[in-house]
Amino acid sequence: MARRRQIYEGKAKVLFEGPEPGTLVQYFKDDVTAGNGEKNGIITGKGVLNNRISEYLMQHLHDINIPTHFLRRLNMREQLIREVEIIPLEVVVRNVAAGSIAKRLGLEEGTRLPRTIIEYYYKNDSLNDPMVSEEHIAAFNWAAPQDLDEMNALALRTNDFLMGMFAAAGITLVDFKLEFGRVWEGEEMRIILADEISPDNCRLWDTKTSERMDKDRFRRDLGKVEEAYQEVARRLGILPEAGNGDLKGPEAVQ
Known part of the structure; x- marks a missing residue:
């Protein structure tokens, strides 16, 4: 080994x-x-x-x-x-109300959101990954405005593509978390996707039955x-x- x-x-x-x-x-x-x-x-x-x-x-x-x-x-x-170089933010893309947004806004889980929503969370387990705004991100220099614009554009493109791929498999992409990192190619810095994309960080529901097919089965003791x-x-x-x-x-x- x-x-x-x-x-x-x-x-x-x-x-x-x-x-x-x-x-x-x-x-x-x-x-x-x-x-x-x-x-x-x-x-x-x-x-x-x-x-x-x-x-x-x-x-x-x-x-x-x-x-x-x-x-x-x-x-x-x-x-x-x-x-x-990991950017210390979790970028959550939401298409359907579930989890924390349903609790925060009093929405019924499964409600289709009027538009895709992007939320940001500061990556810090000791603080329970608090939700933050673009103002926080700029003030604490976690990402420059142009970097955040690039992250948002990549997140939305990723969402559009994955929604279609999962829909073809009879799965609704409810929401998912992305992480991004910086890489340098010569003197040029690029923003790229990092971490993973899997049922660990996506909410995936059966399109016909809304059966959970992700880590919510563990969170909610569904077996x-x-x-x-x-x-x-x-x-x-x-x-x-x-x-x-x-x-x-x-x-x-x-």
Whole structure:
């Protein structure tokens, strides 16, 4: 097993030093959390499915010239990605009322929003990722106005594309979270998509029944979380090579 230096470990993924400068290896865990880590569990095979689903979606985004950090999948649980300077914001794109926006605005879940809404949250687990405005973002210099404009444009293009892709699979894209990073190409800085796109950070409902097919099944104790993720992969035509077989992550060295 390759020995790689661990760079970072989050709730669902581990980042290791990559084989080439400017690259990282992103390892998908089976861990699942909710409420900023207050609720924890293990969903066998989740990391395998999320790796494949995110690979599939990132590749298709690349095909329509949306830049991402994804380079290639290495194995069942690992991807080679570009190293980026993460912008400390979560960009949430909402098409249908669900989750926090339904509670905040007194909307019935499942209500189609009058237009796609973009919200921003400051990435800080100790503060429970508070919602912030463009004024906060500018005042604290988390992103320049032109960077935020680029992030919004990429988020809306991504939403339009994913809505169509999921609709063709009988799935409604209710909302999803994106993260962005900065990369430098010579002296030019670019904004690109980072993190992942999977049922962990998307709300996906069956178009006919509104059955949840995402992490809300874990958040709300609905059960059959693994089966829901498998169904998303099945409808997208993704089949892991060895089902839910597990792979150990690379051994970290200090």
